[in-house]
Amino acid sequence: MTAYDILVIGGGPAGMAAALGAKKAGAERVLLTERLDTLGGILNQCVHTGFGLIYYGEELTGVEYAARFKEEIKNSGVDVLTGTTVVHLREDGSALLSGPSCGLLAVRAKAVILASGCRERPIGALSVSGTRPSGIFSAGMAQKMINLGGYDIGNQFVILGSGDVGMIMARQLTQMGKNVLAVIEKEAVCGGLARNKIQCLDAYRIPLKTRCTVSRIHGIGRISGVTVRDLENGREHFLACDTLITSVGLIPERELSEEASNGGALPEWLFLCGNACYVHDLVDDVTVEAFQTGRQAAAFAQSGFARFARGEEVENLKKYGGSGIFCIACPKACPLTKTKDGYSGALCGRKDPIPSGSEPQGFSRDIAT
Numbered sequence: 563m564t565a566y567d568i569l570v571i572g573g574g575p576a577g578m579a580a581a582l583g584a585k586k587a588g589a590e591r592v593l594l595t596e597r598l599d600t601l602g603g604i605l606n607q608c609v610h611t612g613f614g615l616i617y618y619g620e621e622l623t624g625v626e627y628a629a630r631f632k633e634e635i636k637n638s639g640v641d642v643l644t645g646t647t648v649v650h651l652r653e654d655g656s657a658l659l660s661g662p663s664c665g666l667l668a669v670r671a672k673a674v675i676l677a678s679g680c681r682e683r684p685i686g687a688l689s690v691s692g693t694r695p696s697g698i699f700s701a702g703m704a705q706k707m708i709n710l711g712g713y714d715i716g717n718q719f720v721i722l723g724s725g726d727v728g729m730i731m732a733r734q735l736t737q738m739g740k741n742v743l744a745v746i747e748k749e750a751v752c753g754g755l756a757r758n759k760i761q762c763l764d765a766y767r768i769p770l771k772t773r774c775t776v777s778r779i780h781g782i783g784r785i786s787g788v789t790v791r792d793l794e795n796g797r798e799h800f801l802a803c804d805t806l807i808t809s810v811g812l813i814p815e816r817e818l819s820e821e822a823s824n825g826g827a828l829p830e831w832l833f834l835c836g837n838a839c840y841v842h843d844l845v846d847d848v849t850v851e852a853f854q855t856g857r858q859a860a861a862f863a864q865s866g867f868a869r870f871a872r873g874e875e876v877e878n879l880k881k882y883g884g885s886g887i888f889c890i891a892c893p894k895a896c897p898l899t900k901t902k903d904g905y906s907g908a909l910c911g912r913k914d915p916i917p918s919g920s921e922p923q924g925f926s927r928d929i930a931t
């Protein structure tokens with residue numbers, strides 16, 4: 563049994579920030595484990611910009627954002643095991659790791675941080691009738707196949723669900739010269755961030771069909787089309803396509819915490835952060851919360867009591883996050899200040915930084931604590 567102060571499960575942005583937070587708060591032996599061959603999590607497949615506006619005050623791609631943290635981890639003294647999956651987390655706090663570099667390794671840590679991210683809801687979880695041909699992908703899988711695998715996955719796309727990942731893929735596919743016929747959303751409003759609707763759908767004139775759903779899938783071998791149902795009047799029409807992308811929700815990945823709590827309350831040595839805790843829209847929020855989780859876990863490992871310890875990441879938020887309200891007129895998303903006459907602070911100096919009829923994008927966070 564190898565002993566550590568802190569074991570971090572998952573090497574995405576949450577796991578990396580939590581490991582750094584724990585180390586900075588004085589934990590001596592910190593082990594960061596990641597089941598893939600590299601740290602970075604979902605960010606490694608995000609080649610679009612929109613990361614780091616609040617935390618760094620810069621607009622980075624997901625890959626660039628992850629690279630900054632990988633560099634910090636390298637110089638931090640945190641032990642890293644990539645290609646290593648935590649397969650068990652027991653009630654007594656011991657964990658079993660498995661991977662080619664460590665074989666089967668038993669670890670006991672004084673505190674464990676679960677930062678295992680989330681998974682996508684699959685098409686099988688929806689009540690959609692018809693066949694199950696090839697050409698149906700979840701948005702994250704499509705993103706991975708295109709950006710990391712270099713695959714050409716189709717030409718005529720329908721996107722079911724207006725979550726952020728689906729809208730980001732709609733934009734990327736259009737930029738690649740593909741035809742995105744429609745984004746189909748069952749609710750009356752778009753499911754993702756307003757900024758993504760403006761930048762990804764409206765800017766590329768991709769139709770968003772609200773109060774509609776896909777009720778049937780057609781095709782033998784490869785998908786040939788979908789039936790779209792209008793939920794207001796029940797009318798249906800056929801839409802020919804060769805690829806269906808689903809963006810219908812993310813589910814926190816926390817089976818290990820269920821094993822550790824064995825049907826009871828979460829053990830006091832177990833901390834959750836990032837998308838494993840709840841699904842976050844912005845990586846900047848993931849980072850700040852995970853730093854604090856790392857500090858709390860370090861305090862618990864030292865004293866058996868999880869104190870809240872505020873760190874420099876909160877200062878970053880104050881510096882770049884400002885009021886926590888951002889202009890959504892263009893991808894720069896400048897921080898805004900509320901004045902008695904409206905809002906000011908957009909870099910382009912427009913009189914009205916908010917497109918008329920829309921609200922500024924606000925992020926709910928208490929940066930004073």
Ligand SMILES: Cc1cc2nc3c(=O)[nH]c(=O)nc-3n(C[C@H](O)[C@H](O)[C@H](O)COP(=O)(O)OP(=O)(O)OC[C@H]3O[C@@H](n4cnc5c(N)ncnc54)[C@H](O)[C@@H]3O)c2cc1C
Nearest residue numbers: 572574575576597603604612647648678679836837844845
């Ligand atoms: C397509 C997409 C686009 C996005 N766009 C933006 C954007 O423009 N701007 C923005 O700010 N945010 C964006 N986000 C949100 C942000 O990227 C996520 O909220 C963030 O990546 C979540 O971080 P995480 O560390 O919790 O999870 P992840 O990044 O998913 O990392 C979890 C890691 O844990 C590992 N893991 C899981 N189980 C185990 C185990 N048992 N053992 C070992 N390792 C394990 C996984 O392999 C994974 O690497 C986007 C997200 C997605 C999916």
